[in-house]
Amino acid sequence: MLDQTQIANRAGLTEDEVRQIVRHELERSQKRDPAARKLAIIASKGTLDWAYPPLNLACAAAASGMEASIFFTFYGLNIIRKDFEKKLKITPVGNPGMPMPMPMPDIISGLPGMTSLATLMMRSRLRKHNVSTIRELLDLSRELGVKLIACDFTFEVFGYREEDFIEGVEFGGAAAFLSQARRAHVTLFI
Amino acid sequence: MLDQTQIANRAGLTEDEVRQIVRHELERSQKRDPAARKLAIIASKGTLDWAYPPLNLACAAAASGMEASIFFTFYGLNIIRKDFEKKLKITPVGNPGMPMPMPMPDIISGLPGMTSLATLMMRSRLRKHNVSTIRELLDLSRELGVKLIACDFTFEVFGYREEDFIEGVEFGGAAAFLSQARRAHVTLFI
Amino acid sequence: MLDQTQIANRAGLTEDEVRQIVRHELERSQKRDPAARKLAIIASKGTLDWAYPPLNLACAAAASGMEASIFFTFYGLNIIRKDFEKKLKITPVGNPGMPMPMPMPDIISGLPGMTSLATLMMRSRLRKHNVSTIRELLDLSRELGVKLIACDFTFEVFGYREEDFIEGVEFGGAAAFLSQARRAHVTLFI
Numbered sequence: 001m002l003d004q005t006q007i008a009n010r011a012g013l014t015e016d017e018v019r020q021i022v023r024h025e026l027e028r029s030q031k032r033d034p035a036a037r038k039l040a041i042i043a044s045k046g047t048l049d050w051a052y053p054p055l056n057l058a059c060a061a062a063a064s065g066m067e068a069s070i071f072f073t074f075y076g077l078n079i080i081r082k083d084f085e086k087k088l089k090i091t092p093v094g095n096p097g098m099p100m101p102m103p104m105p106d107i108i109s110g111l112p113g114m115t116s117l118a119t120l121m122m123r124s125r126l127r128k129h130n131v132s133t134i135r136e137l138l139d140l141s142r143e144l145g146v147k148l149i150a151c152d153f154t155f156e157v158f159g160y161r162e163e164d165f166i167e168g169v170e171f172g173g174a175a176a177f178l179s180q181a182r183r184a185h186v187t188l189f190i
Numbered sequence: 191m192l193d194q195t196q197i198a199n200r201a202g203l204t205e206d207e208v209r210q211i212v213r214h215e216l217e218r219s220q221k222r223d224p225a226a227r228k229l230a231i232i233a234s235k236g237t238l239d240w241a242y243p244p245l246n247l248a249c250a251a252a253a254s255g256m257e258a259s260i261f262f263t264f265y266g267l268n269i270i271r272k273d274f275e276k277k278l279k280i281t282p283v284g285n286p287g288m289p290m291p292m293p294m295p296d297i298i299s300g301l302p303g304m305t306s307l308a309t310l311m312m313r314s315r316l317r318k319h320n321v322s323t324i325r326e327l328l329d330l331s332r333e334l335g336v337k338l339i340a341c342d343f344t345f346e347v348f349g350y351r352e353e354d355f356i357e358g359v360e361f362g363g364a365a366a367f368l369s370q371a372r373r374a375h376v377t378l379f380i
Numbered sequence: 381m382l383d384q385t386q387i388a389n390r391a392g393l394t395e396d397e398v399r400q401i402v403r404h405e406l407e408r409s410q411k412r413d414p415a416a417r418k419l420a421i422i423a424s425k426g427t428l429d430w431a432y433p434p435l436n437l438a439c440a441a442a443a444s445g446m447e448a449s450i451f452f453t454f455y456g457l458n459i460i461r462k463d464f465e466k467k468l469k470i471t472p473v474g475n476p477g478m479p480m481p482m483p484m485p486d487i488i489s490g491l492p493g494m495t496s497l498a499t500l501m502m503r504s505r506l507r508k509h510n511v512s513t514i515r516e517l518l519d520l521s522r523e524l525g526v527k528l529i530a531c532d533f534t535f536e537v538f539g540y541r542e543e544d545f546i547e548g549v550e551f552g553g554a555a556a557f558l559s560q561a562r563r564a565h566v567t568l569f570i
Contacts, residue, residue: 125537180253216402
């Protein structure tokens with residue numbers, strides 16, 4: 001049998017006190033919200049310009065302590081092919097928003113050699129501004145533990161093989177992406 | 191008046207015990223996080239290749255028990271038009287990332303007939319790899335209860351009418367998308 | 381020393397009662413989920429058609445009481461340049477999904493003047509349907525308190541200067557976007 005003091009010590013919490021504890025714990029838990037620490041990106045474009053946003057964002061997230069994963073699918077598989085430097089080109093065709101030294105109708109920018117020219121120009125502009133190369137960003141991603149997943153379904157349709165991809169790449173389907181994304185606040189299709 | 195034993199039985203919880211209960215309940219609640227079970231996609235592109243990701247992802251999500259909705263807007267409205275098979279084409283123009291049997295400057299791939307040719311080639315490649323057709327994915331979406339919403343604002347601007355769309359489509363605006371998306375972890379603009 | 385009644389009054393909560401309080405508070409907190417009230421968009425495209433979705437969605441969200449921010453990067457920087465009306469064009473090239481008065485191979489739609497023609501046609505169609513102009517949407521965004529952030533990294537690479545941008549624009553990098561997005565359910569890359 002407990003004596004009075006023991007009861008008074010143990011007993012103490014009123015409903016109001018309990019609610020206060022709950023609200024305090026909820027606030028703490030929202031600050032630690034695990035979804036706020038996860039980012040899941042789909043990289044679907046296979047050009048030099050659109051290779052940057054998924055790698056940049058994933059590296060920035062991982063560098064700030066977030067868990068980042070990129071799911072490469074469709075043309076985005078180019079980014080993690082061993083020969084990505086040959087594959088990643090840029091074209092002003094169909095993109096009147098691209099800042100070019102001079103305005104150019106698509107009939108001109110569609111001429112043979114224009115894609116190579118635009119790619120060279122973009123590369124030199126990036127170099128001039130000390131922008132990391134895609135190779136540097138891929139290396140950084142793997143150093144920072146960014147998960148790189150190649151869509152196993154698309155790469156078969158596109159006729160690629162596992163050995164076409166850089167080291168450190170995992171293989172998975174839509175379910176692999178969803179299992180990351182459904183626990184992440186930041187989910188982007190690029 | 192309660193006797194000692196009754197009080198001891200009822201009273202029992204200390205602040206520590208309450209905090210433990212709270213943390214346990216919080217963990218359980220995070221595992222059941224309703225946002226982890228919702229996916230909301232905007233489908234804005236109207237080509238054969240870009241019709242796949244929204245339907246594939248929504249079906250994969252719905253098949254794994256998630257609640258999925260797709261909001262079709264802009265060129266994405268093509269995907270749910272009754273004549274989608276005629277509308278959904280593919281072009282290598284402006285997409286140097288597309289794997290083609292041989293490299294082709296945009297001036298060539300822009301020639302009359304090249305869009306039809308690329309569309310035929312893509313269709314035959316998809317068939318060879320037993321990829322579901324868009325028709326099959328649309329049927330599957332509706333079977334799995336994926337919500338298909340046509341942007342009522344865009345379809346008027348584009349000169350479409352309600353009867354142009356396949357059965358089972360709902361109509362709504364940005365608010366309809368947001369009401370789904372603001373409760374979903376996975377939100378994608380495709 | 382407390383008397384019996386005081387103990388009975390204070391003591392009262394059993395574990396079941398505490399769990400009930402916790403679940404009730406959790407439910408309330410999920411309804412107020414702060415992530416459900418935040419939207420963070422990346423606007424990366426610099427054409428007239430793709431300028432609409434980020435501004436439309438952010439305004440719709442802000443109008444319904446959500447906190448909205450748009451991070452403009454790459455070609456999307458065009459949208460918030462002072463000369464956006466000259467910059468934002470539209471091209472049917474590379475987009476066979478665009479509804480045109482008559483089908484057109486890319487070799488034709490790539491001819492000089494076709495981008496201007498398509499832009500004029502789109503503008504007139506939008507006007508006919510009383511669609512807000514980009515200028516009106518930018519004004520509305522700022523009235524509604526939508527945060528407009530220009531990617532400070534890209535705008536240097538593209539050779540833009542701070543004074544090229546409309547008033548009310550802030551400058552920041554990927555970290556600025558992530559700090560918004562990691563607390564938001566709705567995150568979109570447009």
